[in-house]
Amino acid sequence: MMISRNEPLAERMRPKSLDDYVGQEHLVGKGAILRKVIESGSMPSFILWGPPGVGKTTLASVIAHTLERPFQSLSAINSGVKDIRDAIETAKSQKFFSRPNPVLFIDEIHRFSKSQQDSLLGAVEKGIVTLIGATTENPSFEVISALLSRCQVYILKPLERHHLIQMIDNAVAKNEYLKNLTIKIESYDALIALSGGDGRKLYNCLELVVNQFAKDEEIIITDALVTTVIQQNLAKYDKAGEQHYDIISAFIKSMRASDPNASVYYLARMIAGGEDPLFICRRMIILASEDIGLANPNALLLANNCFQAVHHIGMPEGRIIMSQTAIYLACSPKSNASYVAINQALDLVKQTGDVSVPLHLRNAPTNLMKDIGYGTGYQYAHDYQGNFSEMECLPETLAGTKLYSPGHNAAEVKYSEYLKLIWKGKYGY
Secondary structure, three states: OOOOOOOOHHHHOOOOOHHHOOOOHHHHOOOOHHHHHHHHOOOOOEEEEOOOOOOHHHHHHHHHHHOOOOEEEEEOOOOOHHHHHHHHHHHHHHOOOOOOOOEEEEEOHHHOOHHHHHHHHHHHHHOOOEEEEEEOOOHHHHOOHHHHOOOEEEEOOOOOHHHHHHHHHHHHHHOOOHHHOEEEEOOOHHHHHHHOOOHHHHHHHHHHHHOOOOOOOEEEEOHHHHHHHHHHOHHHHHHOOOOHHHHHHHHHHHHHOOOHHHHHHHHHHHHHOOOOHHHHHHHHHHHHHHHHHHHOOHHHHHHHHHHHHHHHHOOOOHHHHHHHHHHHHHHOOOOOHHHHHHHHHHHHHHHHOOOOOOHHHOOOOOHHHHHOOOOOOOOOHHHOHHHOOOOOOOOHHHOOOOOOOOOOOHHHHHHHHHHHHHHOOHHHO
C-alpha cells in the first residue's frame, strides 16, 4: 500500500497557513517579529537561514499564500542567470496597477555565484520582486554584501522533539490516506533519531514504514521496526540525497581513523552526488582542529588553504585540492586534546557561573580602577627568568584546575615536558 503515487508525504503535509506551521515560534508565533511583518502586508525581501528540513521552503510558500502574492520558485542547484532573468520578466508581467510584488523564492541561494546574485539586485532594489532566499550556510559569507544589505536575515532554529512528534501526529490524524488506517505509535524515538531533526526526512521515514503494510493491516510502529525498514531502504535515500549526513559522517570518521582510502572514496561519493564543495572543505577545517589539533598544527593551515583555493578556482579542479587535503588529514597524527579542553572548560563555566576574574589580571585604564586594586600583583612573564612566573591566572575558587591534557604524540610530548618543567607538578603536569 503506497501513501501516494504522486507526491511524497512531506509535500502533501506542507501547511498552507501560519497556524498550521510547526516550529519557529520565535519568528511566526503570536506576536513574533516575522508574523508582525506578514500581518502588516508590507513585506521586504529577506533570507531564511537554518539547517535542512526546518521549514524554510514551507515558510516562504505560506507567506506568499497568506499575502495572496504570485509565487515563483527557483533552486540554485539547477538554475542559471537565464532562469533568473526569465523569472524577473514573468514577475514584471504579473505586477500591474496596485497588485503587490510577486515573491521569488530561491532555495539554497548560497550556491549562486556572484554574477547570479548580481543579476537579482536590480529587481530587488526596484521592487519588481520580493526575494525570499533560503540557505543552510551563513549568509554573511555566502551572499554578496550588496544583496545582503537589501535583505533582512531571519534565523530558523532546529526543530525540537515536541515539534517532530507534533508533525508525526498531524500526519497520522490529517493526511487523507493515513487517517483512514489503524496506526499505533509505541515509540517516536527511532523516527526522530533517524530524521536528524529534518522534518522532510522525518516524513520520508514515516512513509517508508507505513508502506510496508497492507491497507487493512494494523500498523504498530516500534523503534525496532523503524530501524529495520530504514536500513533496508537506504538506496531510496541515496537517490533523494537523503544520505547527505551519513556520507559526510563516514568521510569524517574515515579521516579520524587514519584511513586515506576510505576518506578519498567518501569524498568521491560526495563530489559525484553534487555536494557543495565548500561544505566538504568546512568539515575538513573542523576535523583538522577537533581531531588533529596540536599533534600537527599545519593540518589546520592546509585545511583552511584548501577552502580558500576551492572557493577561488571552483570545480572540477577543486577536487584535486580536496583529495590532497583529505589524504593529508587522514595520514596526520591525531589529538583531540584541544577539543576535550574547551568542552571541559564550558562544562566548568556552566557549573560555576560567572566567577570573578582575579584583580591582578584585570585591566586598569582609570585611576579609580587602580585605586581599588585592578592590576595589582600582576607578574609580566617577560620580566622573569625563562619568561615565566608562577602566577595563578584562574579565579581563586578554581585555582589548580586542569583542563588541558597533552595528547600522546610527538608534538604534544614536547608541550607536556615543557609544562612539567615550568609548573613542577601543578595542574597535574
